[in-house]
Amino acid sequence: MNDRLKQLYQSVILKHSKEPVHFEKKEQATYILEAYNPLCGDKFQLFFEIEDGKISQLSFHGYGCAISKASASVLVKKLEGRPVEEGLALCRQFLAMLQADKEGPEDVDEELAAFAAARSFPGRMKCATLSWEEMEAFLKEREG
Known part of the structure; x- marks a missing residue:
């Protein structure tokens, strides 16, 4: 990691x-989604509305390590007010970045790119992806 x-x-x-x-x-x-990691006990709920095709009134609550809490916070910050399709695309981009072998794409927002460092700590990857995976699954299902 550089x-x-x-x-x-x-x-x-x-x-x-x-x-x-x-x-x-x-x-x-x-909408209330629950993101839970049984391996470490991290557990967060995501609360939101979808109004006029946009994710709104997004918040989260729960407990977990600093990485999972920070990642959920960044998710809330980045997805609030976005159209559902953009939210899904951003979730996919974030999750793909964490699975990539390289440092992370240069065109990714710095707060998102910061989590690429979690790849150096395989045991912490689930912490970084927990809330994002839950939101991605919901938005994907909603998209049909």
Whole structure:
């Protein structure tokens, strides 16, 4: 892992785990997804609406390691207000980036690219992908 990616990874993880975006329960939400990793116990819920074809009022709540919490926070930040198709495409791009053998595409947003460093820690990959996989599965099913 190069130094730039390592530094970016550390700063994004610290920022989003200490000050997560929209970290709140919205139990009246139309859609509530549960992302759970039985291996480590990380468990988050994603709360949101889909209005006029866009993901809205997106928030999350739960518990887990700094990586899974930061990743869920970045998901909320990046998907809020996006059309469903764009949200699905971004989920796929993020998950594909984490499966790639290289450092990560240059054209990927820095906060997303930071998680490419998780590839250096195979035991933490599920932490980075947990919420994204759940959202991708939901949006894919909705797309039909």
